[in-house]
Amino acid sequence: MNFPEELKYSKTHEWVRFEDETTAVIGITDYAQDQLGDLVFVNLPEEGDEVTAGETFADVESVKAVSDVMSPVSGVVDAVNEELADEPQRMNQEPYEAWFIRVRDVSESEDLMTAEEYRAFTEEG
């Protein structure tokens, strides 16, 4: 399983890439997509919506389940990856390219893990 070094990880299996101190890009991890199985759709917020660290900002659908996706940071949605609606398989195929949202004005962040820590976390089960 692939966990890129340059990213940070949450306990609820989202990855975060900080573009600068107050801008973060968020998606779900390789581990998450593997656990969820074939994803068929994602419900994303709208640009301008506020997101809060530790709270749901999106949900992903497989054929028989729907799972909440938590935001690891608080801030304002700056951009939304609309392409995922047309190509949901990208969440499975390339989870680190298939970003969900970019958040600006990040004011708060959860305690995030490094790639190494996250790998250990997933292996604990």
Next chain:
Amino acid sequence: MTGYVPNTPEEQQQMLKECGFSGFEDLYADIPEQVRLGQDALRLPDGMPEIAVHRAVEEMAAQNKVYRHIFRGAGAYNHYIPAIVNTIANREEFRTAYTPYQAEISQGVLQTIFEYQTDICELTGMDASNASVYDGAVAAAEACEMCRDRKRSRILVSQAADPKILSVVRTYSFGRDVEVVPVPEKDGVTDTDALQELLGSDVSCLLLQHPNFYGNLEDVDTAVQKVHDAGAKLIMSVNPISLAVLKTPGEYGADIAVGEGQPLGLPLAFGGPYLGFMAATQKMMRKLPGRIVGQTVDRAGNRTFVLTLQAREQHIRREKASSNICSNEALCALRASAYMAAMGPEGLRDAACQCSAKAHYLQQKLSEAGLAPAYPEAEFFHEFVTVCKDAEKVLSALDKEGILGGLPLSEDRILWCATEMNTKAEIEKTAAICKEVTGA
């Protein structure tokens, strides 16, 4: 013993014994004594053999008055149902199947729903249809819910829409604590100036019926423009037969089209079961409630139909689902698509043209008989309102001749309807009876 338990008492005893029970009592040991119904405590009549049941129920049916001629609509319409439609809907496989959860042995019912969804899209000019809901009023209420937006807390409903639909929309809104704001009616149509005043950034949608409850055609172009300018959605409630000839919700640019599917091959049946159809733009497809059938392939690559987009639904999303609906009116939807397959585009168009021709002739004849059109300026499809002195007198005179006249709206107003079922002679006879009453 009557009923449908096939095992004999001896077999039942044998089965109990094989399970290690001494009697039926043992099966119900978990039920507290206080709530157990005593022997013979159930106050129902004794069971009856089929011949007696037949007699009893037939006697009930015989107490109803079946009219030979019907000029009443107001949400339930008397149309010709080709015999083939009844034959198809009575097939046991369709009738006694459950929701098609096991696609491999349910391709028949799944395909009929897929065909129904296509028919509804074609009729309404919309992109996406669900597998149907309970009836036209519920379809309207569910459509309002589809438009819900946390920034927009009010829904507008035209006062020219069927009051029964408005009642159901209000009930559903009571559940969701949404404010329903009526848009006044003026001269038998929705007042678009009043609409303009009521629209605002807190309005999620407008529900507009076309043709409206009075049968009149609305200025939908103006309404859709105003509604969209305000960032709200337009829901059109439409008559499916009329869509063979009238501009479709899709052509008007509506966001959602709903309606009562009963005219498409379903009997009047004292109000049900009927069929609520719902269709939306591509953009709103995933907000549609209830079942949706989609096309895919099986392991061998053959075209296959399945229930799809299920993650919207209650069995997966539970309290976050867009609706609690878990059934559709599949057998009614089957009737509708069998009706459309039998009638074909020409047949449906012919039915629509006849409705309109006969309703206009009826209006003319009634007008000559002293029942003046209430909205002479308005254009209509197959329903219209008349004004006369004593509506009840007119209707009871017709009743004596086996004719169900229009629906009385007030002491002096009657809502009439004509369909392909009404003949020229019947219309003339009806007008003649009215004339005797009015003395015109």
Next chain:
Amino acid sequence: MKLVFERSRSDRGTAYLEKCDLPSALPSEKFARKTPLRLPELPETEVDRHYTELAKQTYGVNSGFYPLGSCTMKYNPQINEEMAALPGFTNIHPLQAEETVKGCRQVCETLEKYLCEITGMDAVTLQPAAGAHGEFTGLLLIKAYHRERGDVKRTKIIVPDSAHGTNPASAAMAGFEVISIASDEHGCVDLEALKAAVGEDTAGLMLTNPNTVGLFDPNILEITRIVHEAGGLCYYDGANLNAVMGIARPGDMGFDVIHVNLHKTFSTPHGGGGPGSGPSGCKQFLARYLPGTGKEGSIGDVRSFGSNFLVAVKALTYILSLGREGIPAAACNAVLNANYMKVKLSDIFPMAYDTVCMHEFVITLEKLKHETGVSALDMAKAMLDFGIHPPTMYFPLIVHEALMVEPTETETKETLDEVIAIFREIFREASENPEQMHEKPVKTPVLRPDEVLAARNPVIRYDFEA
């Protein structure tokens, strides 16, 4: 199988109407449809054959064994259909004057009276068109009751985690917040969890009893007492009424509001997903809130016209047929048939709760899945090759790899014995040759569908241009 649109060829349609003898009077051009109407165009022979083909690829309870748990797929008697097809019912306009619909009224009132008697309620409305619709209606009664008393803080509905998905969805539609409580190790309500959950904000509890794992909750009186003492009302989901009709009544168990499913318990057909009918019932103190009265206090209507009337005719026909002794006999035999199957399977199939069951029981295949990789889905699909409908899969959610079996009372012992043999045969196959189970079924008209493709690229209508 061709789609009806693919069979279509213009100018071959059958005409059903006579020529119109009146001049055309269509509305003016600005109201006219411009887009062509692409409905199918077929001669009647082709229409007939098309649907005959489709019917052959549809499986109903009158086709064969259909043990779909929580759906009560009992035999649908033919007399019901014949009665509902009487012209004295089918040709009645819903807005006819009262004195012309006495027969329809008698059907409705008689059915309402019998449903009150069977459920222990004081009043019933036939408006709801399905179980979920009945739930919504019943919950609005609860909402109206609290609101009228000014008790507006009661905003929460407690729902066990074993409940049907409609329960929380209906509660949300009625504007309530849903509080899910865990079940105890027997699959019943955890009394401590319930006590902890109730309070001044409790509007009510929704419960299915017998519950969704097929057990009658022995603490039922304690449960309803706890909720009532907290000021909440008790809602009974009648999905499983078939097990106890004529034996015990929800009204006597302490429930205030109920719905029943005429299409489950009272033998009306499911129609491939509807029309059903889900009458709501309540105790006297809630009766004034019922829909359809047009009176002060009513929650308003939940549909345009009175009821799914023809479904009501079928249910009444059924109750008249069974009567006082037939109703409990049906329940007893539904429970017996379920226990018989369970006993005959339990040596090899692990049961989720190994006690006496009601009308249905739940198998858990977690061990089989772990050991062989064969899932509940695989087992269900294998049954299709034997020509029977599989049980409900993956429900209730609290049981892993669940198969929920409800044989109903209308199956013969011979059928049950045959099906038991099939279940055992499939289990043996799964243990000996697990790999091939993933390929099942192999004898059906189509094989397993690609559901992921269907959901990722939704094609939900025929494409005329393709």
